[in-house]
Structures are given as C-alpha cells and as structure tokens.
Amino acid sequence: MTAAVKAISDGAIIAKRNLIKVKRSPEIIVMMLISPFMFILLFAFVFGNVIHIPGGNYREYLLxxxxxxxxxxxxxxxxxxVAEDVQKGVIDRYRSLPASRSAVLVGRTTSDIVPNALSIGVMMLTGLLVGWRIRSSFLEAVLGVLLVLLFAYAFSWVMAYFGLLVPSVEVFNSATAVIVFPLTLLATTFVPAEPLPAVVRTFAEWNPVSAIAQATRELFGNISAATPVPEAWPLREPVVYSLLWVAGILLVFVPLAVRQYGRTTNR
Structure with a gap:
C-alpha cells in the first residue's frame, strides 16, 4: 500500500471517529448552525434597508x-x-497506532466538511425566507456550493496548523480571532468596496474572503446586470482568484501542518 493510499485509508477511519464524536455532542452542530441564521436575520432586517447596493438587492448581496x-x-x-486533541493527549494515543502521520489531519479536515455542508444548507434556507433567490442554472448553483466547501476545506488546514502550534484551546481561540475577524470584516462581505477608504478598499478587493463572497454571488446569479463591474481583477474574476487561493493554501499549509504534527507528537 502506497503512503498516499494509506493516508487516505487511515484518514477515513479518523474522519468516522470525528463524525461519531459530533453525533454524540449535537450541541456543537446546533451552535454552528445558529450563528449564520442569526447573522442573516440581523443584517437582512436591521441593515437591509439602509445599505444600498448599486443596481442590486442587498439581501441577495448579503448571502x-x-x-x-x-x-x-x-x-x-x-x-x-486539533488543539483539544493535543491538550487531552488524544494525539499521543494516535501516535501509538500504526497509522500514517498525516491521517489525523486528513481525517479531521475531511470530517469537518459535513458540518460546513449543513451550515450552508441552513444559510440557503434562511436566505430563502428573507428574499434571497438562486437566479442561475442548477449547475452553476452546485458549483457555487462546491467552491464554498472547497475553500472551507483549504482554510481548515490553516486552522489545523495553528491548532498544533498553540499550547491550549484558550490560546487558539484568542489567536484565531485576531486572524479571522479582520479577514471577514475588511472585505466585501457586507458592503461593497467602493465607499471604503483607499487602503482598506485595496485590502478588501484583494482579500480572498471578498473573492469567495463575490464568486458565490456570481454563481448563484445574485449580481444584477445594472451593478457596475468591479475595477479590481480579483472581483472581476472571483472564481479564478478563489481557486488560486485554494491551491496556494493547500500547497503551503498541508505540508506545514503535517510537519508540525510530527514535531508535536515528538515532544
């Protein structure tokens, strides 16, 4: 059996273990699903009437x-x-098994596709309630969902790497907040880039989070023909730019995370 096949096979076993763990702790899934539900309702009904999207519909832009x-x-x-498994010694137990070194990370990142998919489903259903609609073809809509899941999978490797770096779950929560909040807020997630100050606008236009948001709007048909074409290339070609980020993240952080896993288990 080759190393790649063994990593996939062992990773599938770890993924099954993680999914069983989630099944036994349904409150984890509930909390993950409540957050996007609340954000959609908050922004759609509180800010939806005051934020203007040139040529478009804010609620469709929001999704x-x-x-x-x-x-x-x-x-x-x-x-x-990952940080919790390190802190509780679960990683040390995996080390005693004849498993591929990358299996734990492959299983962890793969199993988390399931809650992400459920979360997307909840967002789409909530969006329908507030007036969002899919105005593209079925194939384009499927590609939109797959692109979101693909980017989520890639970024989960970044988080897995940081989960192995930090000494505790508490430190992980604090450290990742410093990364995730600026990326999601200094972007075109809730408002267009045009009204932003020059420096912030440039950052938002090249932010991969903006590209993912723009790509989903494009693939779901939520960009009106009357909406001005963005000046920045990442927002004109958001699908291509998003895929470049996915490839770059995986090329950098998969080997980094696997290497850090080896260092963590050898402490």
Whole structure:
C-alpha cells in the first residue's frame, strides 16, 4: 500500500471517529448552525434597508458575504478540535497506532466538511425566507456550493496548523480571532468596496474572503446586470482568484501542518 493510499485509508477511519464524536455532542452542530441564521436575520432586517447596493438587492448581496464569513469561522472548528486533541493527549494515543502521520489531519479536515455542508444548507434556507433567490442554472448553483466547501476545506488546514502550534484551546481561540475577524470584516462581505477608504478598499478587493463572497454571488446569479463591474481583477474574476487561493493554501499549509504534527507528537 502506497503512503498516499494509506493516508487516505487511515484518514477515513479518523474522519468516522470525528463524525461519531459530533453525533454524540449535537450541541456543537446546533451552535454552528445558529450563528449564520442569526447573522442573516440581523443584517437582512436591521441593515437591509439602509445599505444600498448599486443596481442590486442587498439581501441577495448579503448571502454571499454570510457564506464567506461562516466558512471562515467554521474552519476554526477544525483547529479547535486539533488543539483539544493535543491538550487531552488524544494525539499521543494516535501516535501509538500504526497509522500514517498525516491521517489525523486528513481525517479531521475531511470530517469537518459535513458540518460546513449543513451550515450552508441552513444559510440557503434562511436566505430563502428573507428574499434571497438562486437566479442561475442548477449547475452553476452546485458549483457555487462546491467552491464554498472547497475553500472551507483549504482554510481548515490553516486552522489545523495553528491548532498544533498553540499550547491550549484558550490560546487558539484568542489567536484565531485576531486572524479571522479582520479577514471577514475588511472585505466585501457586507458592503461593497467602493465607499471604503483607499487602503482598506485595496485590502478588501484583494482579500480572498471578498473573492469567495463575490464568486458565490456570481454563481448563484445574485449580481444584477445594472451593478457596475468591479475595477479590481480579483472581483472581476472571483472564481479564478478563489481557486488560486485554494491551491496556494493547500500547497503551503498541508505540508506545514503535517510537519508540525510530527514535531508535536515528538515532544
């Protein structure tokens, strides 16, 4: 059996273990699903009437941003689980098994696709309630969901790496908040880039979170023909830019996380 096949096989076993753990702790899923539900209702009904989208509908604009924000916060669930396993000594137990070194991380990141998919489903249903609609083809809508899940999977490797770096769950929560909040707020998640100050606008236009939000709007058909075409290339070609980020994140953070896993288990 090759190393890659063994990593996938062992990772599938770890993924099953993680899903069983989630099944036995349904409150984890409930909390993950409540957050996007509340954000959609809050922004749709509180800010929806005061934020103007040139040529468009704010509630349809909003859903793309909520998708992007939710998967970023959802990815921290991966790192949190890794940090918790390190703190409780679960990682040391895995070390005693004849498993591939990358299996734990492959299983962890793969199993977290399930709660992310459930979260997307809740967001879509809530969006329908507040007036959001899919105005593209079925295939484009499916591609939109897959792109969101793919980016969530890639970013979960970033969080897995940080989960192995930090000494405790508490430190992980504080450290990731410093990363995730600026990325999700200094973006076009809730407002267009045009009214922002110059420096902030440039950051928002090239922020991968903005690209994911824009890509979902595009694939779900939520960008009106009357909406001005963005000047920045990442927002004109958000699908391509998002895929470049996915590839870059995986190329950098998969080997980094696997290497850090080896260091953590050898302490």
């Amino acid at each position: 793309g941003g909520i998708f992007a924000q939710t998967i970023m916060f959802g990815a921290t669930f991966t790192g949190l689980g």
